[in-house]
Amino acid sequence: MAEPVVSEKTISLSKKDRIKVAWRTQFLQGSWNYERMQNGGWCYSIIPAINKLYEKKEDRAAAYQRHLEFFNTHPYVTSPILGVTLALEEERANGAPIDDAAIQGVKVGMMGPLAGVGDPVFWFTVRPMLGALGASLALGGNIVGPILFFILWNIIRLATIWYTQEFGYKAGNAITDDLSGGLLQMITRGASMMGMFVLGALIERWVNIDFQPAVSKIQQQKGAYIDWNSLPSGKAGIHEALSQQAAGRSLDKVKVTTLQDNLDELIPGLVPLLLTFLCMWLLKKNVSPIVIILGIFVVGILGHVVGLL
Amino acid sequence: MSAISMILVVIVAFFAGMEGILDQWQFHQPLVACTLIGLVTGHLTEGIMLGGSLQMIALGWANVGAAVAPDVALASVASAIILVQGGQGVHGVGSAVALAIPLAVAGLFLTMIVRTVSTAFVHLMDKAAKEGNSKMIDFWHYICLALQGLRIAIPAALLLVIPASSVRGMLAAMPDWLNDGMSIGGGMVVAVGYAMVINMMASREVWPFFIIGFVIAALSDLTLIAIGALGVALALMYLTLDKGGSNSGSNNGGSSNTGDPLGDILDDY
Numbered sequence: 001m002a003e004p005v006v007s008e009k010t011i012s013l014s015k016k017d018r019i020k021v022a023w024r025t026q027f028l029q030g031s032w033n034y035e036r037m038q039n040g041g042w043c044y045s046i047i048p049a050i051n052k053l054y055e056k057k058e059d060r061a062a063a064y065q066r067h068l069e070f071f072n073t074h075p076y077v078t079s080p081i082l083g084v085t086l087a088l089e090e091e092r093a094n095g096a097p098i099d100d101a102a103i104q105g106v107k108v109g110m111m112g113p114l115a116g117v118g119d120p121v122f123w124f125t126v127r128p129m130l131g132a133l134g135a136s137l138a139l140g141g142n143i144v145g146p147i148l149f150f151i152l153w154n155i156i157r158l159a160t161i162w163y164t165q166e167f168g169y170k171a172g173n174a175i176t177d178d179l180s181g182g183l184l185q186m187i188t189r190g191a192s193m194m195g196m197f198v199l200g201a202l203i204e205r206w207v208n209i210d211f212q213p214a215v216s217k218i219q220q221q222k223g224a225y226i227d228w229n230s231l232p233s234g235k236a237g238i239h240e241a242l243s244q245q246a247a248g249r250s251l252d253k254v255k256v257t258t259l260q261d262n263l264d265e266l267i268p269g270l271v272p273l274l275l276t277f278l279c280m281w282l283l284k285k286n287v288s289p290i291v292i293i294l295g296i297f298v299v300g301i302l303g304h305v306v307g308l309l
Numbered sequence: 310m311s312a313i314s315m316i317l318v319v320i321v322a323f324f325a326g327m328e329g330i331l332d333q334w335q336f337h338q339p340l341v342a343c344t345l346i347g348l349v350t351g352h353l354t355e356g357i358m359l360g361g362s363l364q365m366i367a368l369g370w371a372n373v374g375a376a377v378a379p380d381v382a383l384a385s386v387a388s389a390i391i392l393v394q395g396g397q398g399v400h401g402v403g404s405a406v407a408l409a410i411p412l413a414v415a416g417l418f419l420t421m422i423v424r425t426v427s428t429a430f431v432h433l434m435d436k437a438a439k440e441g442n443s444k445m446i447d448f449w450h451y452i453c454l455a456l457q458g459l460r461i462a463i464p465a466a467l468l469l470v471i472p473a474s475s476v477r478g479m480l481a482a483m484p485d486w487l488n489d490g491m492s493i494g495g496g497m498v499v500a501v502g503y504a505m506v507i508n509m510m511a512s513r514e515v516w517p518f519f520i521i522g523f524v525i526a527a528l529s530d531l532t533l534i535a536i537g538a539l540g541v542a543l544a545l546m547y548l549t550l551d552k553g554g555s556n557s558g559s560n561n562g563g564s565s566n567t568g569d570p571l572g573d574i575l576d577d578y
Contacts (some may be wrong), residue, residue, distance in 0.1 A: 026333045030454035031434070033427035040431050044450040061441035068438055070432070075332055123371035124506045131364050133533050136338050138361030141354040141399075145361060146344040153335055153490045157379070157574045161444050189514070190544045196515040197540035200522025201533070202505055206365055208496030275497060279504030288377060290414050292501050293366075297407060300494025305486055 010094045011053055013086055013169075020048040021082060022165050028075050037072035045078075049086050053093035063089070066100045073111035074118025079161045081110045083168020091172075117188050125195035126156060132202050207272030211259040212307060218255045223251045310350060310393070315469050317349035319462050320387045324508060326461030327454055329382030332372065337382035337461075339363030339409075346389040355399055359392055360385070362406045362495060369502035373509075377424075380416025382461050384409040390468045394476040404480060410498075421459045429451045489566035518543060542563075 024045040031040030043064060050063045073081065084106055092098040134149030226244045231237040245251065263270055282292050303309035310318075328336040335341055342362040347356015364387055370378040390408040395401045430449045437445035507519070514527065521543065525536060 003315065015370070024343075027331060027454060029330050029332065029451045029452065029458070030327075031427050032330055032424055033431050033453075034424055034553060035428045040427070040434050040446070040450050040453065043438070043446055047446065050444060057441040061439060064438035064441065064443065064446060068435060079556075119371070119373050120510055124509045125372065126369040126370070128502075129537060130507055131340060131368050133337065133537070135361040135368075136533055138340055138344070138357045138364065140361075141358050143353070143357060146357060148333065148339045149338070149340050149364075157333065167421070185358060188565070190548055192510040192512070192515050193518045193544040193547060194537075194540045195510055196516040197522035198533075198537055198542060199503055199507055200519040200524075201526035201536045201540075202368075204523050204526035205533075207492075207500045207503070210493075253411035267524070269438070269523065272497075272500060273523065276500045276504050276507070278335060280500045280508050283501075283504055284522070285509055289501055289505060290410070293484065293498050296498045296501065297491060297494035300492075300497060301487060301490030304490035304493050306329050309490075 009092070013049055013052060014089055017049055017052050018086065018165065018169060019162075021045055021086065022079065023167070024048065025075075025078055025082060025161060028078055036068070036070040038075075038078070039068050039071050042071045042078070042082075043067040045081070045082060046085065046089075049089060053089055066103065069104055069107075071107060071111065073115040074122065076122060076160050077114040077164065078111075078155060079165035080168035081084050081107060081114065083165040083170075084110065084172060086165075086169050087172035113184075117184055120188055120195070121191045122157075125191040128195070128202075129198050132206070132253040132276070136206070202267035203272050203276050207269070207275060209271045209275065210270075210309065211263065213259050214256050214307060215259050215262055216257045218257075220250065220253060220255050223249075225253050310469070310473070314350050315466075316545035318346055318390065318469060319466050320560070321345045321349060323458040323462040323486075325382045325386050326458040329380060329416070329461065330423075330454070330457040337385065339367055339381060339385040342382065342385035343389040346393065350393045352398075355392055356389055356401065358399060359389055359402050359405050362402060363388065364407055365499045366406070366409075366495070366502055368499075368554075369505035369509075377417060377420060379410075379413035380420055382414065383416025383464060384413035385420065385470055386461055386465050387412045391476060391480075392470070393482040394472065394473040394478050395470070397480060401480065403495060404483060404488050406495045407491035409468060413420065415464075420457070423456050423460050426456065452483050 007284070013103055014308050023049070025041075028038055028204055030042035033040070034036060044066050048065070050060055054060045054063055082206060085103060088098055088106060092103075107136070130149050130152050134145040137145030137148065163188060174191075226249050228241075231240050283289065321336075325337040325342045328334055336345070339362075343356045343360030343363060344353070345356070346355045347359070350356075363381070365377075367381045367384070370381055372378050388405040388546065391408055392405040395405070397404075430453050434446050434449045437443075437449065511519075516529050518540070522540065525531065526540065531539075
């Protein structure tokens with residue numbers, strides 16, 4: 001502080017510094033704790049920038065301390081907040097009058113609204129969708145399922161982390177106003193529409209309930225089923241049986257209609273849908289998901305024992 | 310299981326544990342964790358299939374705010390190890406899925422313990438910050454992270470120590486009705502995850518999308534990718550129309566120029 005004239009030379013963060021910070025944000029939640037949540041990870045992430053911007057030990061110590069304050073948001077949308085904070089710290093290091101309260105204010109002001117974007121977009125749309133896509137392949141033992149999930153997810157994630165941090169850094173303070181504006185809201189809305197659409201499809205396809213009880217057994221008329229006794233023997237018989245089946249004849253003399261067949265005539269997937277609604281209702285009544293899951297297993301086992309499922 | 314396989318399993322478990330808190334690369338998701346354990350133990354196909362089944366159940370599990378979801382990391386790793394040790398091959402997937410549920414609860418308690426312990430380490434970070442020592446802040450951060458990794462790696466190692474024959478004996482002792490019943494339960498339990506997601510996202514605006522999605526899925530010719538593409542198209546159309554409506558003030562203003570030549574011709578016709 002002995003220098004009378006403010007130095008012309010300004011300190012700025014290079015792209016390399018910003019990449020270091022972006023790399024470190026991936027460890028944001030490493031020291032997640034019940035007291036100040038992501039504070040340790042936030043400080044850990046911003047350390048390379050602080051060490052670049054501040055030379056003096058007491059300046060650094062003060063910076064570390066102000067970045068160990070409470071922080072919690074969705075891990076990926078931390079990046080735009082970090083970007084803005086980097087811009088602020090850079091100005092401060094260059095002598096701009098930005099105090100601790102201003103920096104803390106930006107962090108707290110952004111983390112709430114952004115968590116409201118990150119959770120529905122990443123946890124409740126992108127991951128369930130990629131997960132369901134990968135899982136539907138994996139159920140058949142196809143290695144493409146897990147690989148597809150892993151690669152697509154990480155491309156989306158890394159791109160989000162890097163580009164939103166850069167966006168925050170370049171926009172600086174201005175981003176805070178931008179956030180309440182249209183774009184982010186549109187992304188959230190679009191993601192929930194898309195998510196709900198796919199959820200509807202997933203419930204129809206992947207919730208399996210099959211009611212076993214037979215509702216009716218009907219003796220069919222001659223000609224409606226394959227008469228196995230009158231088929232020629234050998235290959236010719238197989239050929240005849242297959243062509244009769246293709247022509248719409250049933251395999252057995254007695255046509256069995258199960259409860260499931262009746263329900264499927266209304267719309268396939270009706271029971272899974274009702275089960276999902278029941279779960280939603282229970283969750284809203286604050287029944288723990290674990291209790292519901294265990295309950296469903298009990299119902300599955302009991303239902304199977306009595307011959308219903 | 311060879312010593313190398315065992316070491317690799319513990320390493321996979323360690324990564325799954327770290328990812329369980331970081332939630333970045335997704336090594337803790339069943340699809341990835343079970344596949345990796347299957348890979349390093351030479352039971353790749355079973356691992357993938359178990360991963361797929363568990364992933365379906367865990368779709369909606371997410372940590373939101375300070376709330377902690379059932380732990381997929383321990384569920385995936387431990388049930389994959391049990392599946393491999395049980396030696397039932399593909400037939401063991403159903404019961405491994407059922408075993409995963411109590412494991413997810415156990416994992417939840419373990420992560421809550423580590424998250425509480427981390428509070429103490431954060432105070433050590435405060436001290437390091439006061440001294441201006443960034444290396445020590447890094448160090449304590451890594452310690453917390455390593456604890457999260459050990460949270461899964463230690464149970465995994467313990468499971469490996471239990472002789473495969475006793476795991477096999479335990480699984481073989483389960484009667485058929487229990488096994489089949491658990492598989493049936495596994496088919497239904499998926500609904501809970503979906504219900505959690507819907508409760509988060511549902512609003513009056515998005516319910517129609519849900520209905521269309523549900524009905525379209527009954528057309529079994531459409532793959533999930535095709536359905537996803539339809540969803541994107543519908544959402545884009547909705548947002549575009551909605552924006553156009555608010556900008557021009559009046560929607561459906563008759564034969565105004567809509568920017569779509571074919572549409573205009575049809576309108577005039």
